Amino acid sequence: MFDIKKHSNFFCIFLICLLLGSSLSFAGASNKRFDFKKPEPAKTAVVADSSSEVKTTSSYFFIGSDAMWEWLVSSQKNLREKISLHVTNLKKGDLGSLGIFLFICLIYGLIHALGPGHGKTIVVSYFIARRGKILQGVGLGTAITTIHTLSAVALLFALYGATKAALFPIFEASRINIEKASFALIILTGLILTVIAIRETIHSHQNETVQANASWKELLWLAFITGIVPCPAVALIVFFCLLNDLPGIALLGAAAICVGMSITNTGFGIGAILARRGIDKGIHHMSKLDKYAGTINTLISLLCGTGITVLGIFLFLNAR
Protein backbone atom coordinates (compact mmCIF):
# COMPACT_ATOMS: atom_id res chain seq x y z
CA MET A 1 0.00 0.00 0.00
CA PHE A 2 1.28 3.47 -0.89
CA ASP A 3 1.69 5.57 2.28
CA ILE A 4 1.29 9.27 1.57
CA LYS A 5 2.49 10.36 5.02
CA LYS A 6 5.63 8.28 4.69
CA HIS A 7 6.48 9.83 1.33
CA SER A 8 5.46 13.42 2.17
CA ASN A 9 9.07 14.62 2.54
CA PHE A 10 9.90 13.18 -0.82
CA PHE A 11 6.91 14.99 -2.36
CA CYS A 12 7.96 18.29 -0.77
CA ILE A 13 11.48 17.99 -2.15
CA PHE A 14 10.11 16.99 -5.54
CA LEU A 15 7.75 20.01 -5.58
CA ILE A 16 10.54 22.44 -4.65
CA CYS A 17 12.75 20.97 -7.38
CA LEU A 18 9.91 21.31 -9.87
CA LEU A 19 9.32 24.98 -8.97
CA LEU A 20 13.05 25.72 -9.07
CA GLY A 21 13.37 23.94 -12.38
CA SER A 22 10.51 25.83 -13.96
CA SER A 23 11.86 29.17 -12.73
CA LEU A 24 15.32 28.33 -14.06
CA SER A 25 13.88 27.49 -17.45
CA PHE A 26 12.91 31.21 -17.68
CA ALA A 27 16.16 32.40 -16.16
CA GLY A 28 16.78 34.33 -19.37
CA ALA A 29 14.21 36.98 -18.39
CA SER A 30 14.16 38.96 -15.17
CA ASN A 31 12.11 41.89 -13.96
CA LYS A 32 14.88 44.32 -13.06
CA ARG A 33 15.31 48.08 -13.26
CA PHE A 34 18.27 49.39 -15.27
CA ASP A 35 19.42 52.73 -16.58
CA PHE A 36 17.87 53.32 -19.96
CA LYS A 37 20.15 55.53 -22.02
CA LYS A 38 18.25 58.56 -23.13
CA PRO A 39 19.84 59.68 -26.39
CA GLU A 40 19.72 63.14 -27.90
CA PRO A 41 16.23 64.15 -29.11
CA ALA A 42 15.45 62.69 -32.50
CA LYS A 43 15.00 65.17 -35.32
CA THR A 44 11.84 63.42 -36.38
CA ALA A 45 9.50 61.16 -34.51
CA VAL A 46 8.70 59.10 -37.57
CA VAL A 47 11.54 56.89 -38.62
CA ALA A 48 11.37 53.49 -40.17
CA ASP A 49 13.90 50.70 -40.38
CA SER A 50 12.48 49.43 -43.64
CA SER A 51 10.39 50.60 -46.54
CA SER A 52 7.18 50.77 -44.50
CA GLU A 53 6.60 53.67 -42.13
CA VAL A 54 5.34 53.81 -38.59
CA LYS A 55 2.80 56.56 -38.00
CA THR A 56 3.00 58.25 -34.65
CA THR A 57 1.07 61.36 -35.58
CA SER A 58 -1.23 62.09 -32.70
CA SER A 59 -4.56 63.87 -32.48
CA TYR A 60 -3.77 64.27 -28.79
CA PHE A 61 -3.76 67.95 -27.86
CA PHE A 62 -5.13 68.00 -24.38
CA ILE A 63 -5.00 70.92 -21.99
CA GLY A 64 -5.51 69.45 -18.57
CA SER A 65 -4.14 66.81 -16.27
CA ASP A 66 -3.58 63.18 -17.20
CA ALA A 67 -6.19 62.25 -14.58
CA MET A 68 -8.77 64.42 -16.33
CA TRP A 69 -7.90 62.84 -19.68
CA GLU A 70 -8.17 59.38 -18.22
CA TRP A 71 -11.55 60.22 -16.73
CA LEU A 72 -12.84 61.52 -20.07
CA VAL A 73 -11.90 58.41 -22.01
CA SER A 74 -12.62 55.82 -19.35
CA SER A 75 -16.05 57.33 -18.68
CA GLN A 76 -16.95 56.67 -22.32
CA LYS A 77 -15.80 53.10 -21.96
CA ASN A 78 -17.88 52.65 -18.80
CA LEU A 79 -20.94 54.24 -20.39
CA ARG A 80 -20.65 51.98 -23.44
CA GLU A 81 -20.50 48.95 -21.16
CA LYS A 82 -23.62 50.15 -19.34
CA ILE A 83 -25.39 50.72 -22.66
CA SER A 84 -24.66 47.15 -23.76
CA LEU A 85 -25.85 45.85 -20.38
CA HIS A 86 -29.18 47.70 -20.60
CA VAL A 87 -29.73 46.59 -24.21
CA THR A 88 -29.26 43.01 -23.01
CA ASN A 89 -31.79 43.65 -20.23
CA LEU A 90 -34.25 45.14 -22.72
CA LYS A 91 -33.80 42.10 -24.92
CA LYS A 92 -34.86 39.99 -21.91
CA GLY A 93 -38.01 42.11 -21.64
CA ASP A 94 -36.96 44.34 -18.74
CA LEU A 95 -38.69 47.57 -19.86
CA GLY A 96 -37.63 49.27 -16.64
CA SER A 97 -34.17 49.58 -18.21
CA LEU A 98 -35.46 51.83 -20.98
CA GLY A 99 -35.34 55.11 -19.04
CA ILE A 100 -31.83 54.43 -17.70
CA PHE A 101 -30.69 53.29 -21.15
CA LEU A 102 -31.87 56.54 -22.75
CA PHE A 103 -30.35 58.67 -19.98
CA ILE A 104 -26.98 56.89 -20.35
CA CYS A 105 -27.15 57.36 -24.14
CA LEU A 106 -27.72 61.10 -23.59
CA ILE A 107 -24.74 61.41 -21.23
CA TYR A 108 -22.64 59.30 -23.60
CA GLY A 109 -23.51 61.62 -26.50
CA LEU A 110 -22.70 64.65 -24.38
CA ILE A 111 -19.22 63.40 -23.49
CA HIS A 112 -18.57 61.74 -26.84
CA ALA A 113 -19.15 65.01 -28.72
CA LEU A 114 -16.23 66.55 -26.82
CA GLY A 115 -14.04 64.52 -29.17
CA PRO A 116 -12.84 65.80 -32.53
CA GLY A 117 -14.95 65.22 -35.62
CA HIS A 118 -18.24 66.47 -34.19
CA GLY A 119 -18.01 70.01 -35.50
CA LYS A 120 -17.10 72.02 -32.42
CA THR A 121 -14.06 73.71 -33.93
CA ILE A 122 -16.07 74.63 -37.01
CA VAL A 123 -18.91 76.02 -34.86
CA VAL A 124 -16.52 78.02 -32.68
CA SER A 125 -14.43 79.34 -35.61
CA TYR A 126 -17.55 80.31 -37.56
CA PHE A 127 -19.18 82.24 -34.70
CA ILE A 128 -15.92 84.00 -33.86
CA ALA A 129 -15.60 85.00 -37.52
CA ARG A 130 -19.28 85.95 -37.99
CA ARG A 131 -21.55 87.64 -35.45
CA GLY A 132 -24.37 85.25 -34.61
CA LYS A 133 -27.55 85.14 -32.56
CA ILE A 134 -28.07 82.68 -29.70
CA LEU A 135 -30.79 80.98 -31.74
CA GLN A 136 -28.31 80.50 -34.58
CA GLY A 137 -25.87 78.91 -32.11
CA VAL A 138 -28.55 76.46 -31.00
CA GLY A 139 -29.54 75.89 -34.63
CA LEU A 140 -26.04 75.12 -35.90
CA GLY A 141 -25.11 72.94 -32.91
CA THR A 142 -28.30 70.92 -33.20
CA ALA A 143 -28.28 70.69 -37.01
CA ILE A 144 -24.72 69.34 -37.17
CA THR A 145 -25.36 66.56 -34.66
CA THR A 146 -28.77 65.71 -36.11
CA ILE A 147 -27.28 65.26 -39.60
CA HIS A 148 -24.30 63.42 -38.03
CA THR A 149 -26.68 60.97 -36.31
CA LEU A 150 -29.16 60.65 -39.16
CA SER A 151 -26.42 59.89 -41.70
CA ALA A 152 -25.16 57.07 -39.44
CA VAL A 153 -28.64 55.64 -38.88
CA ALA A 154 -29.62 55.92 -42.57
CA LEU A 155 -26.39 54.34 -43.83
CA LEU A 156 -26.60 51.58 -41.25
CA PHE A 157 -30.24 50.69 -41.92
CA ALA A 158 -29.58 50.71 -45.69
CA LEU A 159 -26.58 48.41 -45.31
CA TYR A 160 -28.42 46.20 -42.83
CA GLY A 161 -31.19 45.75 -45.36
CA ALA A 162 -28.67 44.82 -48.04
CA THR A 163 -26.02 42.83 -46.20
CA LYS A 164 -27.52 41.93 -42.80
CA ALA A 165 -24.90 40.91 -40.27
CA ALA A 166 -21.85 41.49 -42.44
CA LEU A 167 -22.40 45.21 -42.61
CA PHE A 168 -20.03 46.76 -40.10
CA PRO A 169 -16.77 46.45 -42.10
CA ILE A 170 -18.65 47.91 -45.10
CA PHE A 171 -19.98 50.73 -42.93
CA GLU A 172 -16.44 51.52 -41.78
CA ALA A 173 -15.15 51.61 -45.36
CA SER A 174 -18.04 53.89 -46.41
CA ARG A 175 -17.56 56.13 -43.39
CA ILE A 176 -13.86 56.63 -44.11
CA ASN A 177 -14.61 57.76 -47.67
CA ILE A 178 -17.42 60.09 -46.60
CA GLU A 179 -15.16 61.44 -43.86
CA LYS A 180 -12.43 62.32 -46.35
CA ALA A 181 -14.95 64.04 -48.63
CA SER A 182 -16.29 65.99 -45.67
CA PHE A 183 -12.79 67.11 -44.64
CA ALA A 184 -12.17 68.28 -48.21
CA LEU A 185 -15.38 70.33 -47.97
CA ILE A 186 -14.18 71.81 -44.67
CA ILE A 187 -11.00 72.98 -46.44
CA LEU A 188 -13.20 74.53 -49.13
CA THR A 189 -15.37 76.26 -46.51
CA GLY A 190 -12.29 77.68 -44.80
CA LEU A 191 -11.05 79.01 -48.12
CA ILE A 192 -14.45 80.59 -48.87
CA LEU A 193 -14.50 82.30 -45.45
CA THR A 194 -10.94 83.53 -46.07
CA VAL A 195 -11.90 84.93 -49.47
CA ILE A 196 -14.95 86.66 -47.92
CA ALA A 197 -12.68 88.18 -45.27
CA ILE A 198 -10.28 89.45 -47.94
CA ARG A 199 -13.19 90.88 -49.92
CA GLU A 200 -14.41 92.66 -46.77
CA THR A 201 -10.95 94.10 -46.24
CA ILE A 202 -11.06 95.60 -49.73
CA HIS A 203 -14.58 96.94 -49.11
CA SER A 204 -13.57 98.44 -45.78
CA HIS A 205 -10.80 100.34 -47.58
CA GLN A 206 -13.52 101.66 -49.87
CA ASN A 207 -15.41 102.85 -46.71
CA GLU A 208 -18.25 100.42 -47.20
CA THR A 209 -19.99 99.02 -44.13
CA VAL A 210 -18.78 95.55 -43.19
CA GLN A 211 -21.45 93.40 -41.55
CA ALA A 212 -19.73 90.02 -40.89
CA ASN A 213 -23.00 88.57 -39.62
CA ALA A 214 -23.90 84.89 -39.65
CA SER A 215 -26.55 83.85 -42.14
CA TRP A 216 -28.89 80.84 -42.03
CA LYS A 217 -27.78 79.89 -45.54
CA GLU A 218 -24.15 79.61 -44.42
CA LEU A 219 -25.24 77.78 -41.27
CA LEU A 220 -27.11 75.15 -43.25
CA TRP A 221 -24.11 74.60 -45.55
CA LEU A 222 -21.78 74.26 -42.58
CA ALA A 223 -24.17 71.90 -40.78
CA PHE A 224 -24.42 69.71 -43.87
CA ILE A 225 -20.73 69.38 -44.67
CA THR A 226 -19.70 68.94 -41.04
CA GLY A 227 -22.50 66.61 -40.03
CA ILE A 228 -22.63 64.39 -43.09
CA VAL A 229 -19.88 62.11 -41.74
CA PRO A 230 -21.77 59.24 -40.07
CA CYS A 231 -20.95 58.88 -36.39
CA PRO A 232 -19.42 55.41 -35.82
CA ALA A 233 -20.31 55.51 -32.13
CA VAL A 234 -24.01 55.91 -32.96
CA ALA A 235 -23.71 53.28 -35.70
CA LEU A 236 -22.19 50.70 -33.35
CA ILE A 237 -24.90 51.15 -30.74
CA VAL A 238 -27.67 51.10 -33.35
CA PHE A 239 -26.18 47.96 -34.89
CA PHE A 240 -25.88 46.30 -31.48
CA CYS A 241 -29.60 46.94 -30.93
CA LEU A 242 -30.43 45.59 -34.41
CA LEU A 243 -28.45 42.42 -33.71
CA ASN A 244 -30.59 42.04 -30.60
CA ASP A 245 -33.76 42.50 -32.68
CA LEU A 246 -34.54 45.85 -31.08
CA PRO A 247 -34.94 48.32 -34.00
CA GLY A 248 -37.19 50.68 -32.01
CA ILE A 249 -34.70 50.85 -29.15
CA ALA A 250 -31.97 51.48 -31.74
CA LEU A 251 -33.77 54.59 -32.98
CA LEU A 252 -34.57 55.84 -29.46
CA GLY A 253 -30.96 55.34 -28.39
CA ALA A 254 -29.68 57.20 -31.46
CA ALA A 255 -32.08 60.07 -30.70
CA ALA A 256 -30.87 60.27 -27.09
CA ILE A 257 -27.20 60.31 -28.16
CA CYS A 258 -28.09 63.00 -30.69
CA VAL A 259 -29.65 65.17 -27.95
CA GLY A 260 -26.54 64.73 -25.80
CA MET A 261 -24.19 65.66 -28.66
CA SER A 262 -26.41 68.66 -29.53
CA ILE A 263 -26.12 70.00 -25.98
CA THR A 264 -22.32 69.92 -26.23
CA ASN A 265 -22.14 71.47 -29.69
CA THR A 266 -24.73 74.13 -28.80
CA GLY A 267 -22.74 74.99 -25.68
CA PHE A 268 -19.66 75.60 -27.83
CA GLY A 269 -21.72 77.65 -30.31
CA ILE A 270 -23.23 79.89 -27.65
CA GLY A 271 -19.84 80.25 -25.98
CA ALA A 272 -18.33 81.43 -29.28
CA ILE A 273 -21.21 83.86 -29.94
CA LEU A 274 -20.77 85.38 -26.48
CA ALA A 275 -17.02 85.54 -26.97
CA ARG A 276 -17.50 87.41 -30.25
CA ARG A 277 -19.89 89.86 -28.51
CA GLY A 278 -17.28 90.31 -25.79
CA ILE A 279 -14.65 91.16 -28.40
CA ASP A 280 -16.97 93.72 -30.05
CA LYS A 281 -17.80 95.30 -26.68
CA GLY A 282 -14.15 95.38 -25.71
CA ILE A 283 -13.22 97.17 -28.95
CA HIS A 284 -15.94 99.79 -28.45
CA HIS A 285 -14.96 100.36 -24.81
CA MET A 286 -11.40 101.07 -25.81
CA SER A 287 -11.71 104.33 -27.69
CA LYS A 288 -8.20 103.92 -29.15
CA LEU A 289 -9.23 100.67 -30.79
CA ASP A 290 -12.64 101.85 -32.00
CA LYS A 291 -11.31 103.39 -35.20
CA TYR A 292 -9.62 100.09 -36.04
CA ALA A 293 -12.78 98.06 -35.34
CA GLY A 294 -13.29 97.22 -39.02
CA THR A 295 -9.70 96.08 -39.46
CA ILE A 296 -9.83 93.98 -36.27
CA ASN A 297 -13.07 92.34 -37.40
CA THR A 298 -11.71 91.42 -40.80
CA LEU A 299 -8.49 90.21 -39.18
CA ILE A 300 -10.51 87.90 -36.89
CA SER A 301 -12.55 86.65 -39.87
CA LEU A 302 -9.32 86.07 -41.80
CA LEU A 303 -7.75 84.16 -38.91
CA CYS A 304 -10.84 81.98 -38.41
CA GLY A 305 -11.14 81.27 -42.14
CA THR A 306 -7.48 80.28 -42.25
CA GLY A 307 -7.96 78.28 -39.05
CA ILE A 308 -10.81 76.24 -40.57
CA THR A 309 -8.69 75.63 -43.72
CA VAL A 310 -5.72 74.43 -41.67
CA LEU A 311 -7.98 72.26 -39.50
CA GLY A 312 -9.52 70.73 -42.64
CA ILE A 313 -6.06 69.95 -44.03
CA PHE A 314 -4.99 68.43 -40.69
CA LEU A 315 -8.12 66.26 -40.50
CA PHE A 316 -7.82 65.22 -44.14
CA LEU A 317 -4.19 64.16 -43.78
CA ASN A 318 -4.82 62.27 -40.54
CA ALA A 319 -8.09 60.61 -41.53
CA ARG A 320 -8.20 56.86 -40.90
Next chain:
Amino acid sequence: MFKSLFCILFVFVGIAVSHPHVFIHAKVDLVFDENEFIGVQNRWEFDLIYSQAMIAAADANGNGTFESNELSLYKDQIVDAAVEYSRFNYIGDGTRFYSPKESKNLKASVSKEGKLVVEFLNTFHIPSNPNDYTMLVLAVTDPTNYILITVDMEQSEVSAPDAMDVEYFVDALDGLTQFKNFSGTVKGLYVRYQKAQ
Protein backbone atom coordinates in the same frame (compact mmCIF):
# COMPACT_ATOMS: atom_id res chain seq x y z
CA MET B 1 -15.11 90.62 -20.05
CA PHE B 2 -14.02 89.24 -23.41
CA LYS B 3 -10.72 88.22 -21.89
CA SER B 4 -12.46 85.86 -19.50
CA LEU B 5 -14.72 84.58 -22.25
CA PHE B 6 -11.69 83.83 -24.36
CA CYS B 7 -10.14 81.91 -21.50
CA ILE B 8 -13.28 79.81 -21.06
CA LEU B 9 -13.41 79.18 -24.79
CA PHE B 10 -9.75 78.24 -24.92
CA VAL B 11 -10.23 75.69 -22.16
CA PHE B 12 -13.25 74.28 -23.97
CA VAL B 13 -11.26 73.92 -27.18
CA GLY B 14 -8.46 72.37 -25.12
CA ILE B 15 -10.65 69.53 -23.93
CA ALA B 16 -11.70 68.83 -27.48
CA VAL B 17 -10.26 65.34 -27.50
CA SER B 18 -11.23 61.95 -26.05
CA HIS B 19 -12.74 60.34 -29.07
CA PRO B 20 -12.49 56.58 -28.78
CA HIS B 21 -15.00 54.48 -30.73
CA VAL B 22 -13.52 51.07 -30.05
CA PHE B 23 -12.21 49.81 -26.72
CA ILE B 24 -9.58 47.12 -26.31
CA HIS B 25 -8.27 45.55 -23.16
CA ALA B 26 -4.87 44.22 -24.17
CA LYS B 27 -2.21 41.92 -22.80
CA VAL B 28 1.21 42.05 -24.38
CA ASP B 29 4.12 39.65 -23.89
CA LEU B 30 7.62 39.89 -25.32
CA VAL B 31 9.03 36.89 -27.15
CA PHE B 32 12.75 36.21 -27.69
CA ASP B 33 14.76 33.38 -29.18
CA GLU B 34 18.50 32.66 -28.83
CA ASN B 35 19.47 35.40 -31.27
CA GLU B 36 16.91 38.15 -31.34
CA PHE B 37 13.76 39.82 -30.13
CA ILE B 38 11.10 38.07 -32.18
CA GLY B 39 8.06 40.17 -31.45
CA VAL B 40 5.09 41.02 -29.27
CA GLN B 41 2.41 38.47 -28.50
CA ASN B 42 -0.87 40.37 -28.35
CA ARG B 43 -4.17 39.43 -26.78
CA TRP B 44 -6.89 41.96 -27.57
CA GLU B 45 -10.29 41.74 -25.91
CA PHE B 46 -12.76 44.12 -27.57
CA ASP B 47 -15.72 45.85 -25.93
CA LEU B 48 -19.02 44.01 -26.23
CA ILE B 49 -20.68 46.37 -28.73
CA TYR B 50 -17.79 46.34 -31.22
CA SER B 51 -17.32 42.60 -30.59
CA GLN B 52 -20.87 41.75 -31.57
CA ALA B 53 -20.58 43.82 -34.76
CA MET B 54 -17.35 42.09 -35.81
CA ILE B 55 -18.45 38.59 -34.74
CA ALA B 56 -21.62 38.98 -36.80
CA ALA B 57 -19.51 40.07 -39.76
CA ALA B 58 -16.98 37.22 -39.59
CA ASP B 59 -18.85 34.21 -38.30
CA ALA B 60 -20.61 33.50 -41.58
CA ASN B 61 -21.91 30.07 -40.60
CA GLY B 62 -22.86 31.28 -37.11
CA ASN B 63 -21.31 28.30 -35.32
CA GLY B 64 -19.56 30.50 -32.73
CA THR B 65 -16.06 29.53 -33.82
CA PHE B 66 -13.85 31.04 -36.50
CA GLU B 67 -12.54 28.87 -39.29
CA SER B 68 -9.47 29.90 -41.27
CA ASN B 69 -11.51 31.56 -44.05
CA GLU B 70 -13.49 33.51 -41.44
CA LEU B 71 -10.29 34.62 -39.71
CA SER B 72 -9.14 36.43 -42.83
CA LEU B 73 -11.58 39.28 -42.06
CA TYR B 74 -9.90 39.91 -38.71
CA LYS B 75 -6.45 39.66 -40.27
CA ASP B 76 -7.34 42.22 -42.93
CA GLN B 77 -9.63 44.55 -40.98
CA ILE B 78 -8.17 44.48 -37.49
CA VAL B 79 -4.59 43.21 -37.35
CA ASP B 80 -2.98 44.14 -40.66
CA ALA B 81 -5.16 47.25 -41.15
CA ALA B 82 -3.23 48.76 -38.23
CA VAL B 83 0.24 47.97 -39.61
CA GLU B 84 0.97 51.62 -40.39
CA TYR B 85 0.30 52.25 -36.68
CA SER B 86 2.76 49.45 -35.87
CA ARG B 87 -0.27 47.31 -34.92
CA PHE B 88 -0.31 49.60 -31.86
CA ASN B 89 2.95 48.04 -30.58
CA TYR B 90 5.42 50.92 -30.70
CA ILE B 91 8.95 49.61 -30.30
CA GLY B 92 11.54 52.36 -30.01
CA ASP B 93 15.19 52.54 -29.01
CA GLY B 94 15.09 56.19 -28.02
CA THR B 95 15.74 57.56 -31.49
CA ARG B 96 13.75 55.48 -33.95
CA PHE B 97 10.73 53.24 -34.19
CA TYR B 98 10.99 49.76 -35.61
CA SER B 99 8.49 48.73 -38.26
CA PRO B 100 6.64 45.52 -37.59
CA LYS B 101 7.03 42.65 -40.01
CA GLU B 102 4.33 40.05 -40.56
CA SER B 103 1.61 39.05 -38.11
CA LYS B 104 1.59 35.38 -37.16
CA ASN B 105 -0.44 32.74 -35.33
CA LEU B 106 -3.73 34.62 -35.54
CA LYS B 107 -6.46 33.17 -33.35
CA ALA B 108 -9.92 34.47 -32.55
CA SER B 109 -12.41 33.35 -29.94
CA VAL B 110 -15.43 34.61 -28.06
CA SER B 111 -15.20 35.05 -24.29
CA LYS B 112 -18.00 33.86 -22.03
CA GLU B 113 -19.21 37.50 -21.83
CA GLY B 114 -19.57 37.47 -25.62
CA LYS B 115 -16.49 39.62 -26.27
CA LEU B 116 -14.25 39.07 -29.27
CA VAL B 117 -10.72 38.02 -28.34
CA VAL B 118 -8.03 38.27 -31.02
CA GLU B 119 -4.53 36.90 -30.41
CA PHE B 120 -1.52 37.22 -32.69
CA LEU B 121 2.24 37.59 -32.74
CA ASN B 122 3.40 40.95 -34.09
CA THR B 123 6.90 40.13 -35.33
CA PHE B 124 9.83 42.58 -35.36
CA HIS B 125 13.02 40.47 -35.54
CA ILE B 126 15.53 42.78 -33.84
CA PRO B 127 18.84 40.97 -33.27
CA SER B 128 20.90 41.45 -30.13
CA ASN B 129 24.07 43.54 -30.26
CA PRO B 130 27.19 41.38 -30.25
CA ASN B 131 29.02 43.39 -27.55
CA ASP B 132 26.45 45.24 -25.53
CA TYR B 133 22.82 45.21 -24.42
CA THR B 134 20.22 46.12 -27.00
CA MET B 135 17.75 48.52 -25.38
CA LEU B 136 14.13 48.91 -26.44
CA VAL B 137 10.93 50.43 -25.13
CA LEU B 138 7.47 49.06 -25.92
CA ALA B 139 4.44 51.36 -25.73
CA VAL B 140 0.96 50.14 -26.59
CA THR B 141 -1.42 52.80 -27.83
CA ASP B 142 -3.41 54.15 -30.75
CA PRO B 143 -2.10 57.70 -31.18
CA THR B 144 -5.17 58.68 -33.20
CA ASN B 145 -7.40 57.86 -30.22
CA TYR B 146 -9.89 56.05 -32.45
CA ILE B 147 -9.23 52.96 -30.38
CA LEU B 148 -8.74 53.22 -26.64
CA ILE B 149 -6.33 50.51 -25.55
CA THR B 150 -5.99 49.73 -21.88
CA VAL B 151 -3.09 47.51 -20.96
CA ASP B 152 -1.61 46.59 -17.62
CA MET B 153 2.09 46.40 -18.46
CA GLU B 154 2.83 44.92 -15.04
CA GLN B 155 1.04 41.78 -16.25
CA SER B 156 3.30 41.47 -19.29
CA GLU B 157 5.46 38.39 -19.46
CA VAL B 158 8.82 37.95 -21.14
CA SER B 159 9.58 34.65 -22.74
CA ALA B 160 13.28 34.10 -23.40
CA PRO B 161 15.54 31.06 -23.54
CA ASP B 162 18.54 30.65 -21.24
CA ALA B 163 20.83 31.68 -24.05
CA MET B 164 19.33 35.19 -23.99
CA ASP B 165 19.78 37.48 -21.00
CA VAL B 166 16.78 39.80 -20.75
CA GLU B 167 15.95 42.45 -18.15
CA TYR B 168 12.83 44.60 -18.12
CA PHE B 169 10.74 46.99 -16.08
CA VAL B 170 7.64 49.18 -16.48
CA ASP B 171 7.78 52.96 -16.19
CA ALA B 172 6.32 56.19 -17.60
CA LEU B 173 7.51 57.46 -20.97
CA ASP B 174 8.47 60.88 -19.55
CA GLY B 175 11.62 62.32 -20.99
CA LEU B 176 11.67 60.15 -24.09
CA THR B 177 11.34 62.63 -26.95
CA GLN B 178 10.57 59.79 -29.29
CA PHE B 179 7.25 59.17 -27.52
CA LYS B 180 6.25 62.81 -27.18
CA ASN B 181 3.12 62.32 -29.30
CA PHE B 182 1.69 59.82 -26.86
CA SER B 183 -0.60 60.53 -23.93
CA GLY B 184 1.03 60.84 -20.51
CA THR B 185 -1.13 57.95 -19.34
CA VAL B 186 0.68 55.49 -21.63
CA LYS B 187 3.32 53.41 -19.86
CA GLY B 188 6.42 51.88 -21.40
CA LEU B 189 7.92 48.44 -21.01
CA TYR B 190 11.69 49.02 -20.93
CA VAL B 191 13.73 46.03 -21.96
CA ARG B 192 17.39 45.26 -22.59
CA TYR B 193 18.84 42.02 -23.85
CA GLN B 194 22.00 40.35 -25.03
CA LYS B 195 23.23 36.83 -25.61
CA ALA B 196 24.15 35.20 -22.32
CA GLN B 197 27.94 35.28 -21.80
